[in-house]
Amino acid sequence: MERTRVNIAVGVFLLIGIAALGYLSIKLGRVSFFGGGAYEVIADFPSVGGLKAGSAVEIAGVEIGRVEAIKLVEYQARVTLRIESSVKLQEDSIASIKTKGLIGEKYLRISPGGSDKIIPPKGRIREVEAPVDFEELLSKYIFGKV
Amino acid sequence: MATRGLALAAGLLLLLGAPRAWAGVPTDQLKAQIDRAIKILENVENKKDTKVQERRAAVRKIANEIFDFGETAQRSLARHWASRTPAEREEFVRLFADLLERSYISRIELYGGEKITYVGETIDGDQAVVRTKLVTNQGTEIPVEYRMHLRDGKWLVYDVVIEGVSLIANYRAQFNKIITTSSYEELVKKMKTRQEEFQQDEPSKRTSQR
Numbered sequence: 608m609e610r611t612r613v614n615i616a617v618g619v620f621l622l623i624g625i626a627a628l629g630y631l632s633i634k635l636g637r638v639s640f641f642g643g644g645a646y647e648v649i650a651d652f653p654s655v656g657g658l659k660a661g662s663a664v665e666i667a668g669v670e671i672g673r674v675e676a677i678k679l680v681e682y683q684a685r686v687t688l689r690i691e692s693s694v695k696l697q698e699d700s701i702a703s704i705k706t707k708g709l710i711g712e713k714y715l716r717i718s719p720g721g722s723d724k725i726i727p728p729k730g731r732i733r734e735v736e737a738p739v740d741f742e743e744l745l746s747k748y749i750f751g752k753v
Numbered sequence: 754m755a756t757r758g759l760a761l762a763a764g765l766l767l768l769l770g771a772p773r774a775w776a777g778v779p780t781d782q783l784k785a786q787i788d789r790a791i792k793i794l795e796n797v798e799n800k801k802d803t804k805v806q807e808r809r810a811a812v813r814k815i816a817n818e819i820f821d822f823g824e825t826a827q828r829s830l831a832r833h834w835a836s837r838t839p840a841e842r843e844e845f846v847r848l849f850a851d852l853l854e855r856s857y858i859s860r861i862e863l864y865g866g867e868k869i870t871y872v873g874e875t876i877d878g879d880q881a882v883v884r885t886k887l888v889t890n891q892g893t894e895i896p897v898e899y900r901m902h903l904r905d906g907k908w909l910v911y912d913v914v915i916e917g918v919s920l921i922a923n924y925r926a927q928f929n930k931i932i933t934t935s936s937y938e939e940l941v942k943k944m945k946t947r948q949e950e951f952q953q954d955e956p957s958k959r960t961s962q963r
Contacts, residue, residue, distance in 0.1 A: 653917075699828050701922045718925050721831040733880060734900070737917040744916065747893050 644692045646728035647675060650702045655684040656738040657713040658704050664688050664715045674715060688715065688732075696732065698724035703736035713738065779881040779901050779908045780874045786819055787869060794864045809858055816858075821909040822850040824902070828911065829924040833932050841937075848944040849924075855951045866890060869897075879903040 655677055664672040672690040679685070690696065699720030704713055717732075726732060793811050826849040827834050827842075837845065872884040880902050887895040898914035912921045931940045 697831075699831070701919060701925070703919075703922060718922060718929075719832055721827060721834040733877065734912070734919065734921070736914065736919050736922055739917055747895075 645672065645689045646692050648688050648690060648696065648726055648728070648730050648732055650686050650688065650732040650735050651680070652684045652686060652702075652704065652735050652737050654737045654740075655686060655704060655713075656740060657706075658686065658715060658738075659713070662712070662714050664690065664717065666694065666717050666719060671717075686715070696720075696726045698722040698726055699734060700726070700732055701734040701736060702732045704738040706738065778874070779876065779899075780871055780883050782908050783883050783885075783899055783901070783910075784871060786815070790815055791864070794861065795866075805862070808862075812858060812861055813854060816854070817850070819909060820853075821902070821904065821911045822846055822853070824909070824911040825849070825853075825921060828921045830928055831925050833928070833937060837937070841941075845941065848941065848948065851948050852944060855948070872896075881908060 658674060658677065660674050660676050662674040663670045664674065671694045672688055675687040675689045677684055677686050686702075688702075696717065697720035699722040701718045701720070703716050703718070705716045706713055720734075790812065793808065793815075823846050826846040829849065830837070830845065834842070867890060868888040870886045870888060872886055874881055874883045880900070883899045883901060885897050885899065887897050889895070896916060899910050900912040900914065901908045901910050903909075912919055914920070928940060931943065
């Protein structure tokens with residue numbers, strides 16, 4: 608009797624462990640749950656400096672999608688974004704690559720525009736802002752002051 | 754020195770030249786306009802202190818002709834543009850043009866022989882991006898991108914991106930913050946008071962700068 612109870616306790620503990628692991632892998636693996644209800648748009652940046660596939664896409668700090676892929680097209684970085692289908696992006700929306708905090712990870716911020724035209728799936732965000740290269744700016748200030 | 758170059762790059766956006774009857778390649782148009790503006794600034798006659806007003810007026814005139822203030826204002830106001838009445842829109846465009854003028858026109862006067870090189874352009878339908886570099890006298894390069902669109906056969910600039918920072922994105926964030934935290938009326942009030950302050954300050958500031 609005593610033994611069965613211990614066995615059950617161990618079994619329950621194991622199940623909880625597995626469930627926690629599953630939760631963790633979904634969280635860390637950034638599995639997108641809006642897989643079906645999402646559409647893709649592209650944006651060409653002169654440089655993405657630190658943005659990676661899987662990085663967050665945010666409007667007003669709220670995550671509305673993820674960076675699907677980044678590849679080099681005509682010496683520019685073509686970023687493919689997966690955006691939740693409930694979120695519509697106006698034609699004059701601006702996509703900027705920003706840093707979380709001072710030294711945090713890079714993410715893509717979209718500031719919504721006011722145009723009547725909506726970017727269709729597979730469309731392109733024309734207005735982009737590349738990340739500000741602080742080192743480069745710094746060196747300009749340093750070497751510029753001769 | 755880099756600060757000066759940046760200020761200058763910002764200033765040059767208002768100097769993009771004059772209207773042309775023909776619609777050619779955006780870079781050609783842009784270059785013609787910038788060259789024309791630089792000529793005004795380099796003119797020794799115009800550099801005299803007494804000519805400040807006239808020089809400003811000349812620069813302002815060019816800016817009004819080439820810069821699509823309406824489009825810039827609309828894009829900067831973004832979502833809030835749709836809920837404005839036509840009269841409000843007109844007023845806002847005027848206030849916004851004033852704001853750009855007072856922010857940049859005084860900086861144009863810092864021009865001191867910086868060179869502009871044209872790196873390339875991308876045309877996509879009725880929109881184009883012209884990439885330029887402003888080379889300061891110390892050799893520092895500042896990338897300046899002009900975003901233009903075709904309106905009635907003319908390429909007009911609606912956004913300027915300096916060192917990767919967009920003018921519209923900057924004002925859009927600021928306007929949005931003011932409108933969402935207080936109201937549109939508050940924003941207009943703010944812009945009006947700034948303009949009045951500027952007009953009062955101007956004469957004294959100019960004499961102290963020199």
